[in-house]
Amino acid sequence: MEQLWAHDERTIRELITGLGGHHAYTTIATVLTNLERKDLVTASRKGRSVRYRPRHPRSEHAARLMEQALSSSNDRGASILHFVRSMDERETALLRRYLDDMDAGGTPGSGSAAP
Template sequence: MASLGDLERSVMDLLWDHPEAATANTLRDALAQADTADGRELAVTTVLTVLARLEKKNLVARERDTRPHRYRAVMSREEHTVDLMNEALGNVMDREAVLARFIGGISGDEAATLRRLLESPAPGRSATEQPEQSA
């Protein structure tokens, strides 16, 4: 999964925050209101180019049955983050070292949340696949 550029991230944030499908014009106007274009006015063609890139990355779907076309996020922000984390872990030889480094940088509250999540049944994971409890 490819990383997102600043403008791609801004467009995805808009789509994630407003789950109804949006046109390129609507997104351009929202980007201008959010001042994410660094003071420059974005052309609708620029937004369309960004949307085409996001569609190629399988992050956005285009509704072709409407004119103008409407765009929506294919997955939630959380699902995208999970995909990025899985990709990052899949590209390393020593997953344990990466996980240890990651865990070393989280807060006490986040560590408590992680412990609680590891000890509870995960959605889509059977009881036999749960992590072993240490005695």
């Protein structure tokens, strides 16, 4: 996924080269098939090759993982608070601006809360 997020779209051969060239073609193909089955990548044929793209940007993927983690928690509020306490000052300020935008009736993320 790191290679796809960094380059937006890659063939299996391009991925192997980007990973240092020491992975088997069939291994990378299997991984991509599994990622496609999990709706993490899309495949499209261009000429004789298949090009793979991430289905979601890295930030959206991270948010989905966070939501999955929260949904498995017995105490969602405590999990959120623990996570917020682990944030650095810059991240906390960003969250504060985002929440202030929401309280002011603005569109969160469109104003001062954008990174």
